Amino acid sequence: MTFVQFKEVVKKYDTKISVNHLNLDIAQGEIFGLLGPNGAGKSTTIHLLSGLLPMDAGEVLLDGYSVAKRPLETKSRIGLVPQELAIYELLSARENVTFFAKLYGLRGNLLKERVEEALEFTGLRDFAKDRPAKFSGGMKRRLNIACAIVHRPKLIIMDEPTVGIDPQSRNHILESVRKLNEMGSTVIYTSHYMEEVEAISTRIGIMDKGRLVAQGTKEELNIQVGLEERLMLETNRLTDEAAAEIRSHPRVTSFQRREDAQLELVLQESQAYLQDILFILTKHELKLQKLTRVEPDLESLFLALTGRTLRDKA
């Protein structure tokens, strides 16, 4: 069931197009990873969905409601975790969460329960009375999340939630995202850390220069751009004859000789034809020392789609 739908959405800042005719469907229960370099239009897309920005053209629907026409209905379904640490340094962790919970209309015992639940979920219950000024970067990020999930939203939008934190806090946050998803929330997760998106997303959208250049599961994306598994072979030595024979194998679609005794190649139906490669090496009295299978990652996928790396600016 489609939960979020972008239809031909356009957003411009003066003359610069930030979101360019975006069409995107996200199903209920998904963890949708939105990937792209800084300035690709991810945050703008999220702000459009959250009703924080007016769009210049198109329509965004959330749970069947138009974001532009029914903002209160759509906003009540969203928990936004902004890229900035949108918390009050002068309020304690509990006061922060309580304040935002009250704004979502929670009162009485339900308010107390949900606040404690959010603090527990983010591992901040023991620090509830402390002000964020005393917190580490990771704890502040977790408080940022607690404030967004206290009203149990159907859709959680996380905009670069792991920027500038330690690996332990990052793992905690990624684990939280999975748990929230298991508890029934749909999650939209933006990052320019491809490994994060790769690790938690059920589906991925790749944005570049305001356009959604590809979307689907990782496997679907690999097929879309024709990326295949690569084999890294390291031998004791490598002769030109052996290299030429491997290169001429009909199932080898890509061949690169990296160093004297190293080969990187794409071998179609590798499980069936790897023995042919090993036979060639034996025939030339070469000894295989190391064999590594490298699956295509999002970095290479992004590179294949845009011609640039994720670390580049859009």
Place this chain on the structure above:
Amino acid sequence: MRIALEVAWNEAVRLCRIRTVILMLLGLPLLLIFLLGNALQSDLEPVRLSVSVGDRGALGEAAERYLASPAAAGYVDAQNRGSEAEVREDVRSGAADFGFALTETGVRYFPGSFTERNMIAESVLNRFTADANVRLSSADLAPGLSGEAVEQSLFAVYAKERVQIGTLLSRDSVGFDNFSAVQYYSVAYLVMFLLYSGMSAALSLTEEREKGTLLRLYSIPVSLNVLLLGKLMGSALFACLQAIVIVGFTRGVYGVDWGGSYGAIVLVCALVSAAAIGFAIVICSFVRNRRAIESIFSLVIVAMTFLSGGMIADIGSGLRDIGKFTINHWANEALRRLMAGGTLGEGWLEALILVAITATILAAAAFRFRKAVALT
């Protein structure tokens, strides 16, 4: 409305937790009122006047009568001496602040070491010497007129023109418009620091924008107007606290008499706070930088306070006329009228002008509102 109150409370609580805000907006006005109020509030002891009256005729009689009269005795404490030399010695030794000798040939002054005391003595004595000159001329024209009759008639004519120098506590000094210095500065700094509540509102909005909490607030299913109303109410709440502290503290500790119309005082404070917050919105619609906001507010508020006589009571008629274009002037006038036991109804014109200024600023704020509260 409940949401607006939640936001307002959150705003006020956060402001109250910033030590610098508490010090600046609550501590500083009390300190300034104390310092300026006390520095300018000195009881003027009567000037010790050493007097020698050599002329035992009608003029000498008139002089003694004049110096003993309640009007002069309030300012000078005359000590009669037998000769001019004794008077001179009194002044030289410091036994007297000023010396006065009336001889058959004329009048002599012997100024002491303190300019202020000399001025007081001279202003009191000049009146008599001017009278004496007139009297002497009259005596030539009407030899039968008694000294007492001339002194009384001339004293009555000039009584209203007497330079009034008095204690600042006794509500009769010229510079403070019949208020004590502490009263005067209590009003001036109450208004000035209420205007600063607008700066705290502007800075809070800017900080929320920079830190992203404004973005989070906007993502909540509540109307933007309600959220912003709450934020501005928070600043107004803090301004109320400021007014309560300043009025309460100055009344309780400095003994300032604010009159009794506290409802009307609240109304004037509310108008000033509303104008300050309106001004904050207008400024925020043009400026996004914290330092720039602080500079603009400080410049405008300090300039308006100065022009309205909030720093120097007697700034001269030219500047005072310019000061009439400031909200401080009209708020000060209204509050001082209330202090003097009057009502806003009696001073309807200043109340009306205050309302008009606030309404104009709020209209400008409404016009620039969307721009001021935009996320980017």
